[in-house]
Amino acid sequence: MKSKPKNLSLLVMCMPRAVPAIILAAGASSRLGRPKALLKVGNMSLVELAHHRLVQAGCSPIVVVTRSELSLDIMKQTLGSQVHVNPHPENGRTGSLQCGLMSLASEKGRIPKGVLVSPVDRPGWTVEHAKSLMKATKSSCLSFQGRRGHPFFLNESAIQTVLAAPQDASLRDIVRFEPIDVDGPLLHLNIDTPEDEILLVQHETLLLQS
Numbered sequence: 001m002k003s004k005p006k007n008l009s010l011l012v013m014c015m016p017r018a019v020p021a022i023i024l025a026a027g028a029s030s031r032l033g034r035p036k037a038l039l040k041v042g043n044m045s046l047v048e049l050a051h052h053r054l055v056q057a058g059c060s061p062i063v064v065v066t067r068s069e070l071s072l073d074i075m076k077q078t079l080g081s082q083v084h085v086n087p088h089p090e091n092g093r094t095g096s097l098q099c100g101l102m103s104l105a106s107e108k109g110r111i112p113k114g115v116l117v118s119p120v121d122r123p124g125w126t127v128e129h130a131k132s133l134m135k136a137t138k139s140s141c142l143s144f145q146g147r148r149g150h151p152f153f154l155n156e157s158a159i160q161t162v163l164a165a166p167q168d169a170s171l172r173d174i175v176r177f178e179p180i181d182v183d184g185p186l187l188h189l190n191i192d193t194p195e196d197e198i199l200l201v202q203h204e205t206l207l208l209q210s
Helices: 007-012 046-058 067-079 093-108 127-134 156-165 195-201 205-208
Strands: 021-025 063-065 083-087 114-119 140-144 147-155 178-181
Touching: 007 046, 007 093, 021 046, 046 063, 046 114, 046 127, 063 067, 067 083, 067 147, 083 093, 083 140, 093 114, 093 156, 114 156, 127 140, 147 156, 147 178, 195 205
Parallel strands: 021 063, 021 114, 063 083, 140 178
Antiparallel strands: 114 147, 140 147
């Protein structure tokens, strides 16, 4: 029997930890008039773009929380992810986040120690930004020139807080985030209206490079 390499334990210690991720894609998109998750940036939808980046960053597993009417499309566009339907998306993003966290808990057999969370309508981040968040130990968010953005990272304590909160609670009111300064000139992008959709076309090249 071959002996294990002497430096095997060192290699394991140096390997980056696998951080689970949740994509929030259950919003009604009432102001936009059609599902944000399926909006296109070039030949990719917003949910495809977020999923692709999280895979490239090394996140695993990845859960996408969505509405029942979008679940089939999103399953096709995020192969390898777990698609979880929020039965009450009208209760807001904290409720959707709770759904994603419970899905991860079911998959892993325990509440995760940390999770990266990406709202599908905030596409102005990159793979490298996600990797920066994956190194965090405190609950953290991205920041560019003093302006905070997404995705964000929740540590174990914050996850417990979110799970205990009302579904309609504002996340900013219940979790304190440490800013991580990055070079992120597109972090301000928030796709919410038809006018915002024009920004996807204007910044298409940069978004697809990230």
